[in-house]
Amino acid sequence: MKKLLTFSRFKNLAILLVFFIFPLIDRSPYHIDVMVSAGVFIILALGLNVIVGYAGILNLGYAALFACGAYLYAISNIHFHIPFWTGLFISGFGTALFGMLLAFPALRLSGDYLAIVTLGAGEIVRIILNNVDQVTGGPNGLLGIDHPTFFGLRFGVKSGPYYYLIFVMVILLVFFLKRLESSRLGRAWTAMREDELAASSMGVNLMWAKLTAFGIGGFIAGIAGCVFASKQGSISPDSFDFVVSVMVLAMVVLGGLGTIRGAITGALILSLLPEFLRGFEMYRMLFFGLAMILMMLFRPQGIFGEVRYKTRFSSGKKGRFSLTPEARKQ
Amino acid sequence: MTPLDVFLQQIVNGLTIGMIYALIALGYTIVYGIAQLINFAHGEIFMVGAYFGLLAYTLIQLLPVGSVGFLFILPLIFLFVMTLTALLGVIVERFAYRPLREAPRLAPLITAIGVSFLLQNAVMILFGPADKRFPSLIEIHKLSFHHVTITNLQIMITGFSLILMLVLHTFIKYTRMGKAMRALADDREAACLMGINVNQIISIAFLIGSALAGAGGIMFGMYYNTINFHDGYLAGLKAFSAAVLGGIGNIPGAMVGGVLLGILEGMGAGYISSEWKNVFAFFILILILLFRPHGLLGSRVVKKV
Numbered sequence: 001m002k003k004l005l006t007f008s009r010f011k012n013l014a015i016l017l018v019f020f021i022f023p024l025i026d027r028s029p030y031h032i033d034v035m036v037s038a039g040v041f042i043i044l045a046l047g048l049n050v051i052v053g054y055a056g057i058l059n060l061g062y063a064a065l066f067a068c069g070a071y072l073y074a075i076s077n078i079h080f081h082i083p084f085w086t087g088l089f090i091s092g093f094g095t096a097l098f099g100m101l102l103a104f105p106a107l108r109l110s111g112d113y114l115a116i117v118t119l120g121a122g123e124i125v126r127i128i129l130n131n132v133d134q135v136t137g138g139p140n141g142l143l144g145i146d147h148p149t150f151f152g153l154r155f156g157v158k159s160g161p162y163y164y165l166i167f168v169m170v171i172l173l174v175f176f177l178k179r180l181e182s183s184r185l186g187r188a189w190t191a192m193r194e195d196e197l198a199a200s201s202m203g204v205n206l207m208w209a210k211l212t213a214f215g216i217g218g219f220i221a222g223i224a225g226c227v228f229a230s231k232q233g234s235i236s237p238d239s240f241d242f243v244v245s246v247m248v249l250a251m252v253v254l255g256g257l258g259t260i261r262g263a264i265t266g267a268l269i270l271s272l273l274p275e276f277l278r279g280f281e282m283y284r285m286l287f288f289g290l291a292m293i294l295m296m297l298f299r300p301q302g303i304f305g306e307v308r309y310k311t312r313f314s315s316g317k318k319g320r321f322s323l324t325p326e327a328r329k330q
Numbered sequence: 331m332t333p334l335d336v337f338l339q340q341i342v343n344g345l346t347i348g349m350i351y352a353l354i355a356l357g358y359t360i361v362y363g364i365a366q367l368i369n370f371a372h373g374e375i376f377m378v379g380a381y382f383g384l385l386a387y388t389l390i391q392l393l394p395v396g397s398v399g400f401l402f403i404l405p406l407i408f409l410f411v412m413t414l415t416a417l418l419g420v421i422v423e424r425f426a427y428r429p430l431r432e433a434p435r436l437a438p439l440i441t442a443i444g445v446s447f448l449l450q451n452a453v454m455i456l457f458g459p460a461d462k463r464f465p466s467l468i469e470i471h472k473l474s475f476h477h478v479t480i481t482n483l484q485i486m487i488t489g490f491s492l493i494l495m496l497v498l499h500t501f502i503k504y505t506r507m508g509k510a511m512r513a514l515a516d517d518r519e520a521a522c523l524m525g526i527n528v529n530q531i532i533s534i535a536f537l538i539g540s541a542l543a544g545a546g547g548i549m550f551g552m553y554y555n556t557i558n559f560h561d562g563y564l565a566g567l568k569a570f571s572a573a574v575l576g577g578i579g580n581i582p583g584a585m586v587g588g589v590l591l592g593i594l595e596g597m598g599a600g601y602i603s604s605e606w607k608n609v610f611a612f613f614i615l616i617l618i619l620l621f622r623p624h625g626l627l628g629s630r631v632v633k634k635v
Contacts, residue, residue, distance in 0.1 A: 058436070119567070120616050127609045249436075257436065282455055286448060296438075297429050300430050
């Protein structure tokens, strides 16, 4: 019989408990607010991890999916008065569909060419949002998006309820992703990530694997967008520019590609670090950039990433075959 | 103005900015070809180049030279800026990329983003966040053919870019170092076994790319007359697109891609609207990639097991 309370389970429970009681102990609204925006990034990082980490597709336009979710909820709420919980479904599934649409170029391309297509798509979405004034409000964005209610409890502008909403969402997502990781689909992704040609000869349907990766990644981004829009009450294209895509990618890579713990930790570090650097004001982003470089130099595989070793000729040590970490194929 | 004039005018404007894109794109493509690395900080080096240009101009004004001498001083400014950006590129490579040469592929991408933040904010702190006025450096003369206007600045930008590209082409094609670069791009391990110093060649690649970006930065400033610490981002993005458009890793491809992107963008701005010009550029890019997945001039890589 399995032991019910192993050390790792105990550790996970302890971490959960800390996050659960955090708003009860630290009553500063500002801190909770920061944690809520960090939470949105955790959801985003978990979603991007599916595309980049599991399936190994470099996506440089993830903010487009985030934007899609946020605008889907905002538009359906403002024009059709659709409540938050229905909006969550609309955002999730709508963005999943949109993600799969974006994946179509992915079926023909690979590697860096695919990355540039996702990047281009991200820019196109942002410019469309900026210019289709009648629907998206142009550069000013959309105002007056409803906050959620839960059995009569109005969420309002305070951060507390959102904190717990995101808390529950992250737990559900982690549960779902853990299952997904070792499912048939998850293993197909891993095979595809390591070697597309080999995977396809072993019977992995590459088209299906790529489409589902974008679909599930899109679904998660859509949910994050919906929560973000409902929390903010107003959205504008500025919140979804290239820097957001890059930041989420940085979170996933920093934590360690393809690991759930990594995505969460990376998102926490990169969204909280600027807050800790607030004392330096002007030099804040300078130190932030420096910190990113240093963290990567010390742990290139990411905080929780695994290094796979392979014997190969290394240019670093002259004329010797040495054990070097293998570069991950994209 | 006849429709043909409008068309030609857009070509002229597009060609000028396309040349600048091509110069930046060359940096992306050389580095990618040799080190298989997307140098995301490259756009910032271009931006820093523009600021170095401004700095050089300000310094020279302190010297007792009249405005007459500017035609002689211009090459000096270019030399100064290109040296500095080349140095900067080599430093960035040495500290942010070289330690990660054997690391997972996305690790250098993150340090590149870090370098971008670092350079952007360093410039913002040193020069302030507001737009800076950049002088044209040469006296602008307009030449008109029918209704198509060409300035001497546009001719200078196009001409000088072409010269730089020609020099680069000659270097890659006919020198020992260029041969080593091509060998490295072909097969790193084999090149290594032939006694090519990988670290040195990669440094050279960064040096060349950054020098070209620096030259592009000055010309960008001269052409648009304002520079901002944010400029590197969009210009870098477009130049990267241009490099991919032509087939990344392919040097003539980057030139063609840059010019093509500039012209397409000019057309989009002229015929549709300037707000949509970026959509136009990226949309064409995606379309071309869909039908020619390896770029216009890139060669198809056959996968081997």
